[in-house]
Amino acid sequence: MLFKKSKKIDDGRSIYVKKSRMQEIWHQFQKNKGAVVGLIMLIIIIGIAIVSGFVFDYKEDICARHAATRLIKPCLEHPFGTDQMGRSVLARVLYGTRYSLLIGIVVVGVSTGIGTMLGAIAGYYGGKIETVIMRIVEIFMMIPNILLGIIFVAAFGISLTNLMLALGLSTVPHFARTARSSVMTVRGNEYVEAAKAMGVSDFKIIFTHVLPNALSAILVQATTRVASAIISAATFSFIGLGVPSPTPEWGAMLSDARQNMRDFPHLVIFPGLAIMVTVLAINLVGDGLRDALDPKLKR
């Protein structure tokens, strides 16, 4: 049932009251088993990120070096083994969730926000505005991500915030292009013209008619970009422009382990698995959300 009959209007007629928008999206979302699994995984991951901040003492459990426990393979006492500094890989992987999740979300948030707005304006207005925006975006696209990141970090200093901003800005062009092309297809629809005829402002048309209908392509792009943001952050950590060394960011852990990788594969397997599981969960949720937001796909 799409709606339930309940509310009464003053003249006594009962009208069909819609479930709230959120209820409806949830109703659709939970039909998709994969998406629900992804959501549960994501909730657990977020839970870990929050709880690990209270359970572990950052200095003691995560960063302190213990010469006695160097490079132990997984065993009962150290389920994920220990690394070259004698730190528990389990603790570091769990604690690293905080960084990787933060990076993924902030980077994609920045690039989706800016990119979608630029693309939407370019696609909606067309003409000169479009030319100017898209040329600028293309100039940014020409610069390799790494180079852009290096420039940014060199200019503003090495820190997590700067890393996230650099990564976010370097993916803006992708979002701008995706948004522009899907906005252009939506703009051609008569309902946009109908909204204009009703006197709806351009700004409102973009937000209430154009973007919701252009959302699916952007959402898919965003979920896949979370994964690549986490991996790019690892790359930057690897060349020393990302998160400084003792920080248990998953990518940084991978690069720290590169010398001992052959003999102690657990050093890369567990952070790698963590990246994979997180990315998978986000993608599943993203797909489910895309389908749930589209009323045409209702069964």
Added chain:
Amino acid sequence: MSETLLEVRNLTKYFSTPRGLLHAVDGVSFTIDKGKTLGVVGESGCGKSTTGRAILRLQEPTAGEVYFEGKDILKMKRREMHQMRREMQIIFQDPYSSLDPRKTVNQLIREPIVNNKLLTDKMEIEKRVLELMSTVGLAERLYNTYPHELDGGRRQRIGIARALAVNPKFIVCDEPVSALDVSIQAQVLNLLKELQKDLGLTYMFITHNLSVIYYFADDIAVMYLGRLVEKAPAEELFAHPMHPYTQALLSAIPNPDIDAPRNRLLLKGEISSPINPPPQCRFAKRCNYCCEQCTAGEPVLREISPNHFVACHFPLE
């Protein structure tokens, strides 16, 4: 004489294309009286829809004047135009693409009311939406359905309800029934006619269906390649078409009587290009009566008999 609601003078809309200026609408003038319907007919690409859209400034006209109740709306500023949009509405041709697929019937009909701040109280808006739904014959249970769950006729009813929501005086009906099944066409036409009677609406009814226009319009304007070629009251136009194009158009109406003699006037040749047309009668290339004068200069619209306007050097009797 009844009051003039809308007067269009020399409305012109050119589109620039790589090959030159496309004369979509070229110096069209007409008036519509309050409470009447002007039917606009013509073949595909003759500029009927563009005329309708240019009047509402959905596409800015290149030149011309449009007087609505004596005020030139083409000179209006943004804010004034925003007010004006309450007076003039449009019903679109394709009810499949003119409704946002992500909005429910309720949200679609509510939009013009909320956006123009006609009502602010939530309850009142709800009541008004239901009232509009019953006006156009939509069952209350469809309140929360999405357009894709409905058939073409019901979708078009949503389109009509949306147009009515702001209490307009004038509605451009841009081929409102051509995308619908024949059985539903009649329902929607009857609905439009009833609404005109009840609410005193004035229509500009754009169509290529001549049977529909005869049933529907008080006056008929025939367009060809961006030009208005003939305008007359419906009865008069059907009884005494004067422009060769109108004659050919009328002879193409199917006659249900199979024994009746059929004398179709077949037009030869193709419609000429609307890009940079030469200064001659636009119909000259296909006209059976074409002569020197027709290729030498373009005929202007003139009144042959009372209220009957023709743009032809040699109007037929």
